[in-house]
Amino acid sequence: MKADILIKNGLVVTFEKDAMTGEIIEDGAVAVIGNEIAAIGNTAQIEAEYGEADRVIDASGKIVMPGFIITHTHMAYLLGHNQPVDFTQLKSFWDMLQKMGWEWLEDLQTEEGIYAATRYAAMKMIKNGTTTVCDLIEGPNALPGALAAGGRAIEEVGIRAQVGFEVTERIPGVSIREKLDPGMAEKGFKENLDFLARYPAGQDNRIQGRLGVHTAYTNSPETLKKAREIADRYGCGIQIHVAEIPRAFLVEKFGRSAPQVLEDAGLLGPDVVAAHCIDLSAEDIEILQRNRVNVSHTPMTNSLGGNGVAPVPEMLEQGINMTIGHDCFFTLDTSEYIRYAYLIHKAHNANPMLIPPFQVLDFVLGNAARAMGWGDRIGSLAVGKKADILIVQPDSPSPVTPSSVISYFTMTFLGRDVESVIIDGQLVLDEGKMTTVNEEEVAAACLEEARILWRKNGIEV
Ligand SMILES: [Zn+2]
Incomplete structure (x- = not known):
């Protein structure tokens, strides 16, 4: 033959x-x-x-x-890498989120920027051994069309991906502690549905839609319920950030933690990839476990944000399916994230026996494939x-x-x-050498879009 x-x-x-x-x-x-x-x-x-x-x-x-599988990325984030913003304005994780994450980056995204950054990120990840990503696109002012731009980039470069737009009630330019608007979430749902019409879930395609939801604290219970309905109707699963901020904030605001809020809204299930999952009580871990939620562990960005260390050994002990994400911060070199996840829990718990090499490799192979609902398709070499x-x-x-x-x-x-x-x-x-794209052209286009975004923050380059 x-x-x-x-x-x-x-x-x-x-x-x-x-x-x-x-x-x-x-x-x-x-x-x-x-x-x-x-x-x-x-x-x-x-x-x-x-x-x-x-x-x-x-x-x-x-x-x-x-090939390696990374279960939480924001490829369009690359435009904000190394942006020389006024760091004196950043005094807490909240400032990092509100200013660095949203005002100075996400809210300035355009279709062209998302396209250019996604092409560059996908190319770099492939060159470093990542063949599949679960990507969450953010950019409320790039609607509609943000997902189509990301999809076009992924098509061209050739990476395998599930992609969604982040549904959030956050209003650009307004603090989430002051006001939320369900109308913003509606725009996000529409973006996801348009993408799912083009890239349906549950089929053989290399690219598929996966509904994106920001968090429990930027969405009302009604929006969270609607997310579950859509995920069930389209069989597309959900990607969401969970417990990346101090538990106390949610308990103060809702009287309950993020896993509790999400379980009450019926959002959790085996088709959910939950990124971060840092500040969890024993009961929160039990909620994730009984709903068979997949966790995307993101230790490097958690360290950057001063968010603490996720209780990965405890989650593993409960049988939770553990994978690795990286938010597309830092180098996009898969080895960096594997090694950091491999080391941090040993240091944090003063126990060298935690997370042996084979276990951390499963995080970026079989576990990750199963988390994305693609366990029968990728994550190992097997006939068929x-x-x-x-x-x-x-x-x-x-x-x-x-x-x-x-x-x-x-x-x-x-x-x-x-x-x-x-x-x-x-x-x-x-x-x-990449065979699908011209590497120099992809790099130059990303650089130019980063310049355009930086200029919006008054940074002339
Ligand atoms: Zn994220």
């Missing part, structure tokens, strides 16, 4: 069903036909079966593995799954072998070790 792509002579790490039990094949091969994995085995056996291929990749000395494959050239001072390869990812791995990337059967990164 003829394959479209034949990868041979590699150290194939399947991660099927997970990092602990997945098969590791020395001198392994993977055959791809169309957008699926057709065969996995040792090179001699696969070559005998698939002697011919349009493209043969010799992976000698390299690792062949599934989508061909989302990395070829990694390890830059390691010590041998990378079947017995050392798992710890290589927490110890030494850097995104630049990723040499080639296949997504949905398409070779999108070929020996370090």
